[in-house]
Amino acid sequence: MDDSDKHRPIRVALLGCGVVGSSVARLMQEQADDFAARVGTPLELVGVAVRRLGRDRSEAGVDPALLTTDAEGLVTRADVVVEVIGGIEPARSLILRAFEHGASVVTANKALLAERGPELYAAAEAAGVDLYHEASVAGAIPLLRPLRESLAGDDVRKVLGIVNGTTNYVLDKMHTTGQGFGEAVEAAQALGYAEADPTADVEGFDAAAKAAILASLAFHSRVSARDVHREGITEVSAADIAAAEAMGCVVKLLAICERVDADPATGTDRTGISVRVHPAMIPLSHPLAGVREAFNAVFVEARSAGELMFYGRGAGGDPTASAVLGDVVAVARHRVGGGRGPGESTYADLPTLPMGEARTRYFISLDVADEPGVLAAVATEFARNQVSIETVRQTARADDEHRAEERAELVVVTHAAPDAALAATVEALAGLAQVREVSSVMRVEGE
Numbered sequence: 001m002d003d004s005d006k007h008r009p010i011r012v013a014l015l016g017c018g019v020v021g022s023s024v025a026r027l028m029q030e031q032a033d034d035f036a037a038r039v040g041t042p043l044e045l046v047g048v049a050v051r052r053l054g055r056d057r058s059e060a061g062v063d064p065a066l067l068t069t070d071a072e073g074l075v076t077r078a079d080v081v082v083e084v085i086g087g088i089e090p091a092r093s094l095i096l097r098a099f100e101h102g103a104s105v106v107t108a109n110k111a112l113l114a115e116r117g118p119e120l121y122a123a124a125e126a127a128g129v130d131l132y133h134e135a136s137v138a139g140a141i142p143l144l145r146p147l148r149e150s151l152a153g154d155d156v157r158k159v160l161g162i163v164n165g166t167t168n169y170v171l172d173k174m175h176t177t178g179q180g181f182g183e184a185v186e187a188a189q190a191l192g193y194a195e196a197d198p199t200a201d202v203e204g205f206d207a208a209a210k211a212a213i214l215a216s217l218a219f220h221s222r223v224s225a226r227d228v229h230r231e232g233i234t235e236v237s238a239a240d241i242a243a244a245e246a247m248g249c250v251v252k253l254l255a256i257c258e259r260v261d262a263d264p265a266t267g268t269d270r271t272g273i274s275v276r277v278h279p280a281m282i283p284l285s286h287p288l289a290g291v292r293e294a295f296n297a298v299f300v301e302a303r304s305a306g307e308l309m310f311y312g313r314g315a316g317g318d319p320t321a322s323a324v325l326g327d328v329v330a331v332a333r334h335r336v337g338g339g340r341g342p343g344e345s346t347y348a349d350l351p352t353l354p355m356g357e358a359r360t361r362y363f364i365s366l367d368v369a370d371e372p373g374v375l376a377a378v379a380t381e382f383a384r385n386q387v388s389i390e391t392v393r394q395t396a397r398a399d400d401e402h403r404a405e406e407r408a409e410l411v412v413v414t415h416a417a418p419d420a421a422l423a424a425t426v427e428a429l430a431g432l433a434q435v436r437e438v439s440s441v442m443r444v445e446g447e
Ligand SMILES: NC(=O)c1ccc[n+]([C@@H]2O[C@H](COP(=O)([O-])OP(=O)(O)OC[C@H]3O[C@@H](n4cnc5c(N)ncnc54)[C@H](OP(=O)(O)O)[C@@H]3O)[C@@H](O)[C@H]2O)c1
Pocket: 015, 016, 017, 018, 019, 020, 021, 049, 050, 051, 052, 053, 055, 069, 071, 083, 084, 085, 086, 087, 090, 108, 109, 110, 111, 135, 136, 139, 192, 193, 194, 195, 196, 314, 315, 316, 317, 320
């Protein structure tokens, strides 16, 4: 934009008018005067690309004349393109086309960023424009900019986050109301939290994409969704929930991004980063344990800053639109004032370590024969795999059916050990004659 252009409106093209897009369109219009004052010139919505023209858009308050199915044509007429279609294609091609035409892009699309981030950053760099995506992780919570900019002078060690609202909602309902899994997912869908295909939420794909974005920013390295170890919540049972409660814990789906330094004292061979998404028990005393419903929270540990906690709404139309519009104002200001925001920082180039090397703690509940030598047999398997036990608790099983067979419940919590050693221990325990069933296995975080 040259000087003569400084006071002409910034042309904004909106790609998508669903849960997020309709909030963006409505808020852009409701707060038009404020945006003009903040940017220094008005934001003009020049078009809204959708798939189905006939759909009712009255809630978004969009002038029907602005609606189009020609997204490709629309991006060539904009200074700022807001992509809230989702998925890889056509979102990727539309963003690349926007860059080719000199437009900056704001997107909420974590799936795309986690798969094709380097390509998109490189294209934005080549075109000399901005690519902003604050809404791609943890919705309304200002998180990426603090990681990228405010913590640029620090050394981030660990990021522990609840970054998927749908699964947090489901687990919270399972804990507090005993609501079934399917019922809770449907409620999350009705509230606009779930992805178009909720498998992305419950199987952990959405959280894994967000973990990849967080790890890339926190550790100045390239991490894609494929590098992230991923387990969803479909295997979390009522027994796991009850076991967590008995331990004074809650079950959360966590995204964990951790800097790992080689350390002979702990048997850690390699320096790198561990990035994983899985359900874990966390103690009620941990700040993340109190994160209820569809809220998100991200706990950051940095060398100098210490512990930081970011909390807020991670999903839903208006909260996500807040982050999108914050980015729109930022990139529009750059266009008025000149300059660009920071691009990709990957100088550290740390490798992502396999899950087997991640040091984790396990909670293991066993249904065992209540007879001499059981504890010794169980302890031997832990020792054989070099896993140190932190606590053991044995209780007689209360139900009549098992009392007749003289059975007991043995609950073991371990110290941190390589995940591969813990998994091998569980496999060996399942094969012991004295173990009737491994009733519950879950990783423990947050102590
Ligand atoms: N929902 C949330 O809480 C949330 C939070 C953070 C980030 N996000 C991210 O934001 C993005 C959008 O999510 P959403 O929940 O708003 O999705 P959505 O409700 O499914 O809306 C998608 C929109 O894109 C339009 N669209 C789909 N394919 C298109 C195409 N080929 N050309 C033009 N338009 C097309 C759809 O048109 P029709 O209306 O005609 O179908 C719809 O308006 C996703 O990347 C998601 O991961 C969502």
